[in-house]
Amino acid sequence: MNINGVEIDDTFAEAFPMKATRVIITAQNLKWAYHAAQAMTGFATSVIACGCEAGIERELDPSETPDGRPGIAAMIFAMGGKGLAKQLETRAGQCVLTAPTSALFAGITSGDPIALGKNLRFFGDGFQLSKKIDGRRYWRVPVMDGEFLCDESTCMVPAVGGGNFLVLAESQPQALAACEAAIAAMSTVPNVIMPFPGGVVRSGSKVGSKYKALNASTNDAFCPTLKGQTDTQLSPEIESVMEIVIDGLSEQDIKRAMRAGLDAVCRLGASSGIRRISAGNYGGKLGPFLFRLHEIMGQPS
Amino acid sequence: MTAVTLSLKTTLRQRLDVSPLMPDNLAGRDPAEIAAIALHYGNRTEPVGHFFDIRITPDGDGLTFSPGDARFDYLGRGMAAGSIRVAGDAGAYVGYQMRGGTISVDGDVGIYCGAEMKSGEVHVRGNAGDFVGGALPGNRKGMAGGCLFIEGSAGDRVGDHMRRGLIVIEGDAGAYAGSRMIAGTIAIKGRLGPYPGYAMKRGTLVLAQAPAMLPATFNDCGTHTLGFLSLLFRSPVLHGRAFADFARRPPRVRRYAGDHASLGKGEILVLLPDP
Incomplete structure (x- = not known):
């Protein structure tokens, strides 16, 4: 398959089941909602070492938030419910509770409940107050700037993590420009996050390593500097490869995001130095979700 | 679903305990059955029919006292x-x-x-x-x-x-x-x-x-x-x-x-x- 001079590999991205939740962070203005959301979703690029994958889903208009203030929807993904609950609580406590003017609300209200303010309330040292409004319990925790308002719980749902595609370009700036265009397009798709810095990862990994202590290492087949040293997947004109990883609430959400991103990359085309698009997989052994690039690009957008 | 309307047809001189008259309790009952339900009235007990005209309307919902x-x-x-x-x-x-x-x-x-x-x-x-x-x-x-x-x-x-x-x-x-x-x-x-x-x-x-x-x-x-x-x-x-x-x-x-x-x-x- 070739679109606008960009060769689409006949391969697939391989994804695996995860657990996910969404929270809504509001603040006096968008700037402070972003501060809280960025802190909460920081150091959450990969479950390999971060414990979870998290990212900002989108900005919320005051009309969309529970308290009528500007807000951010953020999502957190983890391999299991326990891990997700732990990560959520730690991050909420250290990053949102601490952020001036912030409030924290559930972004998913059906599914298995997990604690949001349920235990954070004890920070109030007995001065915390609970309010049940429309069947939902909120905690009011007195803090130095006023009150931290927090939903008692949010809900976690089954999700899919690890959707991805690789952009192979003639130069590093061109690969990055294509990925930026893809991320801009994918950011408009609901229910997905791209957890890596700026949504883009330059250090794609393979399973295993020559070092026993490591269970993942650099994807040498796609490293351009190793073209003459390893069993490379790159043709001579490829000088840079970047990857976009997608976590979503469903297979369909990831497909939609991949399509939006791939369309954006293909629009730039070969004239912008984009030569190939591929995807990362582990031969179908890692996860039950396979996202075939030809199938995704073959469907009407 | 049916709607039940109870129209008061007498002037009450005592307190009337209407607690038995609830949608759950009246569901599926015909007017005669409803009329027979006993209500405490002052220190007496009288049937619903003593106080109310009963109207049941199909395709309605709830109980109305009017x-x-x-x-x-x-x-x-x-x-x-x-x-x-x-x-x-x-x-x-x-x-x-x-x-x-x-x-x-x-x-x-x-x-x-x-x-x-x-x-x-x-x-x-x-x-x-x-x-x-x-x-x-x-x-x-x-x-x-x-x-x-x-x-x-x-x-x-x-x-x-x-x-x-x-x-x-x-x-x-x-x-x-x-x-x-x-x-x-x-x-x-x-x-x-x-x-x-x-x-x-x-x-x-x-x-x-x-x-x-x-x-x-x-x-x-x-x-x-x-x-x-x-x-x-x-x-x-x-x-x-x-x-x-x-x-x-x-x-x-x-x-x-x-x-x-x-x-x-x-x-x-x-x-x-x-x-």
Whole structure:
């Protein structure tokens, strides 16, 4: 398959089941909602070492938030419910509770409940107050700037993590420009996050390593500097490869995001130095979700 | 679904306990069966047919008393589901120990409206007597959930021993509002009698007007913008009703904490006018 001079590999991205939740962070203005959301979703690029994958889903208009203030929807993904609950609580406590003017609300209200303010309330040292409004319990925790308002719980749902595609370009700036265009397009798709810095990862990994202590290492087949040293997947004109990883609430959400991103990359085309698009997989052994690039690009957008 | 309409056909001289007349209890019964249900009337027992004309309408819903009467006691007592509408007044103990469903009274109600209710919604378009959402004498827990709306004014001791839930009084309220409150929220739009929050442990009294007096056992905590009030005023149960004008902006309040003669974790929030 070739679109606008960009060769689409006949391969697939391989994804695996995860657990996910969404929270809504509001603040006096968008700037402070972003501060809280960025802190909460920081150091959450990969479950390999971060414990979870998290990212900002989108900005919320005051009309969309529970308290009528500007807000951010953020999502957190983890391999299991326990891990997700732990990560959520730690991050909420250290990053949102601490952020001036912030409030924290559930972004998913059906599914298995997990604690949001349920235990954070004890920070109030007995001065915390609970309010049940429309069947939902909120905690009011007195803090130095006023009150931290927090939903008692949010809900976690089954999700899919690890959707991805690789952009192979003639130069590093061109690969990055294509990925930026893809991320801009994918950011408009609901229910997905791209957890890596700026949504883009330059250090794609393979399973295993020559070092026993490591269970993942650099994807040498796609490293351009190793073209003459390893069993490379790159043709001579490829000088840079970047990857976009997608976590979503469903297979369909990831497909939609991949399509939006791939369309954006293909629009730039070969004239912008984009030569190939591929995807990362582990031969179908890692996860039950396979996202075939030809199938995704073959469907009407 | 069928709708049942009970039309009062006699003048009541005694209190009438209408608690057996609930949507759940009447469902599937024909007019003759309903007419045979026994009701306590003063110190006697009379069948429903003695007091009411009964009309059953297919394709309808709920139970309607038309007209109502201020001697109807225990309307919707322990009700779990369905709806009751009263086209007129109702007596004491409306929605007593109610567990679900909705009760709507177009006129006034007597004492202990919504007393010890646990869930559901009671909406009174007129005035209410004393002990709205309260606990019966000797009982230690009043309203424990649900919503109570009084469009008119309420008597003394609104929310006495209240434990959870929301009471909204759009008119005035009498003395000792929120007395001995354990938790929950009471919002009062009109004027307030003396001693609000008397012996309250926890809970919130939201007042649209500054009270004429506050007990000495409440301490001023200053003015604040409290996020939960935005949620409360924007919630579907309140939206478009009382306090809707406060939902348009972040509500500023002066907070008084008390009652320090009791546990002292309650609060009286007085809404401040626009700057």
